[in-house]
Amino acid sequence: MLLAKLHAPVQTPCSCPNSMLLSKLHAPVQTPCSWPNSMLLSKLHAPVQTPCSCPNSMLLSKLHAPGQTPCSCPNSMLLAKLHAPVQTPCSCPNSMLLSKLHSPVQTPCSCPNSMLLSKLHAPVQTPCSCPNSMLLAKLYATPMDVSFFTAMNLLLYKQPSVLVGRTDVVAVTPWLAPIVWQGTFDPDLIDIIYKSMNLTIATTVFAVGKYVRFLRDFLETAEKHFLVDFNVRYYVFTDRPDNVPSVTMSQGRQLSVIQVPGSNRWQEISARRMEIIQTAIERQISREADYIFCLDVDSKFHARWGAESLGRLVAVIHPELYNQPRDRFSYERRPASTAYIPMDEGDYYYAGAVFGGFVEDVYTLTKVCRNQLEEDARNSIEAAWQEESHLNRYLLYNKPNKLLSPEYQWDDKKTNAKEVKVIRFSSVIKNYAEIRPNV
């Protein structure tokens, strides 16, 4: 619930994490329940009651009054939206007010406002799982917690620039989705924002037939680089469960093995992933994770792959075709296939080896692609690149809201390109004739 709210549209047109938190904090109390924290939140959003002249009443009145004397210091800007704790205090009236708000209640008297302030400064009581309690718990997390709120105050990070950034690559699509390249995000900042949400990321990987041999490197390098310090649940789909290696997992990470049939056609193994992922989401993943990534197993991680990769619907730009005109893309070009894309259409060529997003969005993607694959099979047509062709068709008409650059899907066969400053995940070189069940 909280996660959904954090992703709700921001009132102020800005996509920065502070705005997301602020908009949540400013939202009217939703679904109030009778539990004390909900009541308290309702009061916080209510107008000041029965003002008296005690310092606490005065402070509360100021808090609910429109922003005064805004200056350009970070505190004033935040105060205009809400009473966040002071970062880098200065002596402007807004900073002073903020300091007061976060200091212990002064001179308590028995007026309702003093009582309310005392409650606000008290530790969270008996948390339950309603959204209001979760929000309060975050607001009042102890300084030891890396919670959204404390992290925002303690983390000093480089000022974002409007004028200086990557100029050698395009970092945003024409529909304003970011394209994630090294140098376009602050890794520490982005991790702290997402870590406080206590997310679980499902990661599916297929190791059918001889492809089980890739699992050890895949998993061992993932433990070093992939969403480190996040809760990750790997789902390994294989016809050889006895050959799944035992790899030591860090805290918060676990692996489940799900048995699937083998096949004597690699095309079928690859394409059936859509159906199998769809079914696994229905059966268990929807209850066990917030986000999901679906990855190829014949790959290794080499460098950080962090929370910058998370989004509602995420795709990766194929390393072979990112600098090619769309008519060279290996889309399915036969109108008889449901994966058909005409020559004059197409945004990017996305790789089938990496896609992800919110579990429910990936569920829809896998369901649509599975249905299209089955319809094609009934019509005896197989798209040029199986599920990858269907994925490209889906993403053309259902735009992803985050794109990963080829840093996130390189190929060991390729020499480095100067715009790729870091290779995070790459396909290993394999002998197709030896490893696949058919050629």
Ligand SMILES: CC(=O)N[C@H]1[C@@H](OP(=O)(O)OP(=O)(O)OC[C@H]2O[C@@H](n3ccc(=O)[nH]c3=O)[C@H](O)[C@@H]2O)O[C@H](CO)[C@H](O)[C@@H]1O
């Ligand atoms: C050179 C080439 O052909 N590249 C295509 C091939 O990529 P790839 O060579 O990356 O395909 P792949 O052989 O890695 O197969 C995709 C994934 O399916 C799983 N798997 C596949 C076969 C098997 O016997 N067992 C098994 O487990 C495994 O997780 C693997 O990572 O296919 C993709 C679509 O699927 C794309 O169209 C690629 O452009």
Ligand SMILES: [Mn+2]
């Ligand atoms: Mn592969």
